[in-house]
Amino acid sequence: MMASSDPAVIQTRALSKRYRTVAALTDCTITVPEGRISALIGPNGAGKTTLLRLLAGLARPTGGDIAVLGTAPRPDPAFLAGIGFLAQEIPLYRRMSAADHIRIGAHLNARWDGTSVRQRLEGLGIPLGQAVGTLSGGQRAQLALALTLAKRPRLLLLDEPVAALDPLARRQFLAHLAEAAAGGGLTVLLSSHLLSDLERICDHLVLLAGSRVQLCGDVDALLAEHQILVGPRKDTTAIERDHTLVHAVRTPRQTTLLIRRNGPVIDPAFETADVSLEELVLGYMGQHADGPSPAHLSAIGGDQ
Amino acid sequence: MTWLVWRQHRNQAYIAAAALALFAVVMLITGRQMASQYHSALISCAATHTCSDLATTLNLGSPVLFLLINLTLLVPCLLGVFWGGPLVARELETGTAQFAWTQSISRSRWLAIKVGWAMLAAAAWGGAVSALVTWWSSPVNALQHQNFRAGQFDVQGIVPVSYALFAVALGIAAGAVLRRTVPALATTIGVFVALRVVIASYVRPHYMTAVTKTYRLAFAHPMPSIPGSYWQVSRGIVGPGGQAASSAAHSGVGVSINGTLVTLPPACNSLLSQDPPKIFSCLAAHGYRAFITYQPANRYWAFQGIEAGIFALLAAALVAVSVIVVLRRDA
Numbered sequence: 091m092m093a094s095s096d097p098a099v100i101q102t103r104a105l106s107k108r109y110r111t112v113a114a115l116t117d118c119t120i121t122v123p124e125g126r127i128s129a130l131i132g133p134n135g136a137g138k139t140t141l142l143r144l145l146a147g148l149a150r151p152t153g154g155d156i157a158v159l160g161t162a163p164r165p166d167p168a169f170l171a172g173i174g175f176l177a178q179e180i181p182l183y184r185r186m187s188a189a190d191h192i193r194i195g196a197h198l199n200a201r202w203d204g205t206s207v208r209q210r211l212e213g214l215g216i217p218l219g220q221a222v223g224t225l226s227g228g229q230r231a232q233l234a235l236a237l238t239l240a241k242r243p244r245l246l247l248l249d250e251p252v253a254a255l256d257p258l259a260r261r262q263f264l265a266h267l268a269e270a271a272a273g274g275g276l277t278v279l280l281s282s283h284l285l286s287d288l289e290r291i292c293d294h295l296v297l298l299a300g301s302r303v304q305l306c307g308d309v310d311a312l313l314a315e316h317q318i319l320v321g322p323r324k325d326t327t328a329i330e331r332d333h334t335l336v337h338a339v340r341t342p343r344q345t346t347l348l349i350r351r352n353g354p355v356i357d358p359a360f361e362t363a364d365v366s367l368e369e370l371v372l373g374y375m376g377q378h379a380d381g382p383s384p385a386h387l388s389a390i391g392g393d394q
Numbered sequence: 395m396t397w398l399v400w401r402q403h404r405n406q407a408y409i410a411a412a413a414l415a416l417f418a419v420v421m422l423i424t425g426r427q428m429a430s431q432y433h434s435a436l437i438s439c440a441a442t443h444t445c446s447d448l449a450t451t452l453n454l455g456s457p458v459l460f461l462l463i464n465l466t467l468l469v470p471c472l473l474g475v476f477w478g479g480p481l482v483a484r485e486l487e488t489g490t491a492q493f494a495w496t497q498s499i500s501r502s503r504w505l506a507i508k509v510g511w512a513m514l515a516a517a518a519w520g521g522a523v524s525a526l527v528t529w530w531s532s533p534v535n536a537l538q539h540q541n542f543r544a545g546q547f548d549v550q551g552i553v554p555v556s557y558a559l560f561a562v563a564l565g566i567a568a569g570a571v572l573r574r575t576v577p578a579l580a581t582t583i584g585v586f587v588a589l590r591v592v593i594a595s596y597v598r599p600h601y602m603t604a605v606t607k608t609y610r611l612a613f614a615h616p617m618p619s620i621p622g623s624y625w626q627v628s629r630g631i632v633g634p635g636g637q638a639a640s641s642a643a644h645s646g647v648g649v650s651i652n653g654t655l656v657t658l659p660p661a662c663n664s665l666l667s668q669d670p671p672k673i674f675s676c677l678a679a680h681g682y683r684a685f686i687t688y689q690p691a692n693r694y695w696a697f698q699g700i701e702a703g704i705f706a707l708l709a710a711a712l713v714a715v716s717v718i719v720v721l722r723r724d725a
Contacts, residue, residue, distance in 0.1 A: 198497035
């Protein structure tokens with residue numbers, strides 16, 4: 091599926107999770123190679139949290155297979171030592187201090203780098219001795235990320251880590267994350283409902299909508315595979331036959347198409363343009379939001 | 395992990411230790427006073443040969459102290475509410491379980507250590523309170539011979555330890571199943587109180603087959619002497635051949651004697667207006683006998699052991715439920 095020789099850190103096949111009658115995740119097949127910072131993008135309720143919890147072994151799938159770092163997620167020390175997980179609500183013990191959390195980590199993990207947390211917090215001016223409940227949201231998120239990184243995990247799973255942060259805290263958080271990832275050997279999957287939050291740091295994308303995977307791959311490869319066509323209002327059946335139509339906007343005067351290319355486009359009536367990551371994501375999300383027409387349904391089926 | 399358990403619960407531990415220390419001081423001071431009061435009373439009654447009346451003439455303790463002793467009935471329930479209920483529920487509710495369960499520790503070990511310490515603390519605390527109450531009560535027990543009475547049996551000996559284990563296990567299981575603290579606490583209180591009442595009232599009297607003694611009916615209705623703190627289950631009068639005293643064998647007059655309805659044989663009817671005290675000898679002559687059904691005093695520790703065993707088994711079952719729920723369910 092991907093032109094990549096890096097071994098996969100995350101590999102799922104037809105993964106599903108149902109909560110009673112609600113399908114939280116359906117037929118999800120993704121691969122995230124080692125060393126990527128992958129953005130898990132999707133509207134609220136798309137299944138991002140469910141996917142992350144399944145990958146961390148906090149929830150069990152109702153169908154399909156998962157391999158994370160080569161094994162099925164399970165609650166045992168060997169597996170857990172390899173992953174770092176940060177839940178959306180940033181759960182920490184509110185009455186305990188950062189120093190207490192560093193000690194907890196030292197007690198619960200065989201591999202633990204408490205010094206890095208101390209240094210990071212001192213650098214950010216976050217008090218070590220103060221109850222975590224009295225810290226600001228940004229400080230708590232920074233602390234939680236530092237604690238998660240102190241395990242020296244090979245895979246970091248972060249659920250909407252910047253959703254509650256103001257722009258400055260968001261920037262600091264992502265800078266901290268990018269710095270950690272630059273050290274090498276770390277793969278990151280982090281979710282957001284806004285692409286703009288993550289666009290700057292991610293080089294891989296998983297797009298979820300309506301509990302299904304819409305898109306998964308390296309950002310550069312995805313951008314190269316897709317193209318925008320702008321032309322007069324005319325019949326586009328020929329283009330749709332040769333390529334995969336993702337999204338179309340038709341006004342009385344012009345037609346704008348987002349296509350997944352199967353070879354070169356040879357229709358002189360259309361001007362081609364490179365697609366931006368945002369246009370790509372909005373195209374796939376918009377396709378889902380519009381309610382897919384039969385043609386689009388087959389297009390999705392072809393993708394996955 | 396033990397450090398985390400201590401860090402999470404040390405404030406509760408300090409409060410519990412302080413409360414226990416305060417309780418111990420009150421028990422030790424008043425217990426010593428009461429013991430010396432009892433011993434001097436024994437010496438003076440021996441001199442005047444009035445020791446048989448001591449139970450009615452000597453007043454040990456004070457209403458406030460007995461209220462305090464009765465309040466220790468609540469100790470297991472409080473432990474279940476403050477230590478058991480939040481143990482798992484609060485972590486699920488606040489999401490900190492997700493933090494703990496993504497450190498490099500298995501969920502089963504996390505749970506085992508938390509549950510282990512909570513149960514150990516409950517047993518130690520419940521045991522300490524029970525030991526103090528048992529020691530404090532020894533003069534009262536010796537004087538009143540009512541060790542089996544509800545309110546004494548339930549706060550002395552080994553049963554309070556078992557109640558504490560059960561209450562904490564109940565709190566943990568309720569929290570694991572309901573995943574929310576407040577409903578878990580309400581469930582703990584409700585189930586604990588209901589089960590304690592049902593077992594004490596309907597099950598406990600039947601742990602062992604009660605002993606029945608029959609004896610001759612007489613006007614003063616003297617009871618045969620039964621040694622020690624026996625537990626009276628029932629007492630009354632039986633008709634000839636063991637049939638019920640109120641049986642319709644005679645269509646005579648019904649009278650209530652010491653709480654038993656007795657249908658008088660026709661021969662005794664006339665005594666009712668002429669010489670009522672003679673009814674007893676008349677009934678005795680017609681084969682009526684008085685009886686008492688009781689659990690002998692020497693079964694006290696057997697009863698303590700059986701009841702403690704029942705609650706310990708229930709506690710073990712609830713711990714098993716908690717383990718299954720925590721390991722099987724998604725976080």
